[in-house]
Amino acid sequence: MTQAPVRSRTGRRQHDREIVALAVPAFGALVAEPLFLLADTAIVGHLGTAQLAGLGVASALLMTAVSVFVFLAYATTAAVARRVGAGDLPAAIRQGMDGIWLALLLGAAVVAVALPTAPHIVDLFGASDAAAPYAITYLRISVLGIPAMLVVLAATGVLRGLQDTRTPLYVAIAGFVANGALNAGLVYGADLGIAGSAWGTVIAQCGMAAVYLVVVLRGARKHGASLRPDAAGIRASAQAGVPLLVRTLSLRAILMIATAVAARLGDADIAAHQIILSLWSLLAFALDAIAIAGQAIIGRYLGAGDAQGARDACRRMVEWGIAVGVVLGILVVVARPVFLPLFTSDPAVKDVALPALIIVALSQPISGIVFVLDGVLMGAGDGPYLAWAMLITLAVFTPAALLVPVLGGGLTALWATMTLMMTVRMLTLWLRTRSGRWMVTGATR
Incomplete structure (x- = not known):
């Protein structure tokens, strides 16, 4: 009874070392x-x-x-x-x-x-x-x-x-x-x-x-x-990449729609949106680093036939994603007075950007989960599901974003729809990881 927690702590430390490395x-x-x-x-x-x-x-x-x-x-x-x-x-x-x-x-x-x-x-x-x-x-x-x-x-x-x-x-x-x-x-x-x-x-x-x-x-x-x-190997690589290409194009479409909507809101809104989008992309680097670790670690565990190891690593990486997301969110809130003047001196742009930045800060833990689970499923070679999940996300986001100029709320409402987008992604990825159907073991999927 006393050794199980010890093994659990040892396993977490091992995963932590792998993730950091x-x-x-x-x-x-x-x-x-x-x-x-x-x-x-x-x-x-x-x-x-x-x-x-x-x-x-x-x-x-x-x-x-x-x-x-x-x-x-x-x-x-x-x-x-x-x-x-x-x-x-x-x-x-x-x-x-x-x-x-x-x-x-x-x-x-x-x-x-x-x-x-x-x-x-x-x-x-x-x-x-x-x-x-x-x-x-x-x-x-x-x-x-x-x-x-x-x-x-x-x-x-x-x-x-x-x-x-x-x-x-x-x-x-x-x-x-x-x-x-x-x-x-x-x-x-x-x-x-x-x-x-x-x-x-x-x-x-x-x-x-x-x-x-x-x-x-x-x-x-x-x-x-x-x-x-090797023609067969090159063809297999291309086939594995097609679903990920669909996923990427869907995500690019979401970002383009968001920018187009911001442009319709006015000059101050599109200027603020560009600043916030740049920050959002920078924050994504920190979370994407954990996702990259997830791709490598999960693929290795599944290739070794260790489904339990993959499940434990996934759980630990989600904890890392949430923790890093919380830290990033706090940093966004604290750095707001310093960050915005680096990019603009226009009071109108600052006024539009400030409340939207709060939305970005609050959504970072959600983003942490999304990036990690995205990396886990990529590492598992679960590309077709990732493609369908992103198409569903695009279908939900598009009408919500296009309604922003009609219903009002400005840039804050637009970034609320971006948070909705990340929430839909989180739910689709969480449902997949919870099902366990992604855990296909062996040297090939």
């Missing part, structure tokens, strides 16, 4: 990624308003491409982690190589489409006559780095599945430093203007991809894994 480096890597765009913005911003506007249009397109193909990291993490749990490292690396080959194929397809259509794409996004030439220049050069960018996503998934989040952190930091140095040198030193910024980013991305490939190839040689493309 994976989540902390993952958080650092996640934060490093948007710093690429921040560095580009700071450097290009001194060239002129038209150049900065062109960068804004082109970078929005590139970031959309990255978010669409993020399934390369998620699906690969889950598949590789299962093989690791089953003790089959050669098959784990082979699975990862399938994801990398898929990334190269998708990257080549994007380049083939984007290069000739860049002017039409920029025009579709409404770039001004002054900004459009710079947007086209930046987009045509930067798109050449898309294959490397997608390889980085897939290779990151491989290393996460191998329970290694430190290497992606080191590569991300090195890539950020190289990107900043290259951009400054090419933009100002070589006097290439916005084209220099694009080339600097492409070179940095190719360097990051090369480092990842060296790491993966070294592991493949060590464990005797084949490096040649």
Whole structure:
């Protein structure tokens, strides 16, 4: 009777160590990624308003491409982690190589489409006559780095599945430093203007991809894994990614609808919404780090056939998600007087943003649960359910958000609908994890 609590405490400490060891480096890597765009913005911003506007249009397109193909990291993490749990490292690396080959194929397809259509794409996004030439220049050069960018996503998934989040952190930091140095040198030193910024980013991305490939190839040689493309394996990776692609596109649709509604509310509302959305995205990095740990840990437990270990790890990660969400919510409330003046001096924007920030703060524990359970089900390879759950969430959110301008309540009401969206996600994910149907054990799902 006295040993069960001891074992329980020991198990929690073990899960805590695993979560921290994976989540902390993952958080650092996640934060490093948007710093690429921040560095580009700071450097290009001194060239002129038209150049900065062109960068804004082109970078929005590139970031959309990255978010669409993020399934390369998620699906690969889950598949590789299962093989690791089953003790089959050669098959784990082979699975990862399938994801990398898929990334190269998708990257080549994007380049083939984007290069000739860049002017039409920029025009579709409404770039001004002054900004459009710079947007086209930046987009045509930067798109050449898309294959490397997608390889980085897939290779990151491989290393996460191998329970290694430190290497992606080191590569991300090195890539950020190289990107900043290259951009400054090419933009100002070589006097290439916005084209220099694009080339600097492409070179940095190719360097990051090369480092990842060296790491993966070294592991493949060590464990005797084949490096040649396997049509069946690539097809399986693509099939596993389709539901996650649906999930991601549904989430992007939610964010676009929210921004469109905010724009209809007025200039102060859309300005405040942009500030709050930026903060919301930053908070998501901390919670997503726990989700990434969940993908790797859950996949490994299920691959090892340890359903009870997966269940215990899930429970502990939910506790972590709630705790981190509470802390983040408190920080949002406390930092409000300092945070808003960093982005605006307009009293009208501040007045609109303050009550909406309270909504964001109160919703953070819910967000913590959502991110963790999302990661758990990804780690279990439960992509089809995640796709349907997000489509249901989109169906609930859309009419609620579109009613905000009609019923009133302004930006506070809009962010209340965002909280409704996260609550629906929490309920759908909780029902799935409670059912236990996601716990399919074995090296493959």
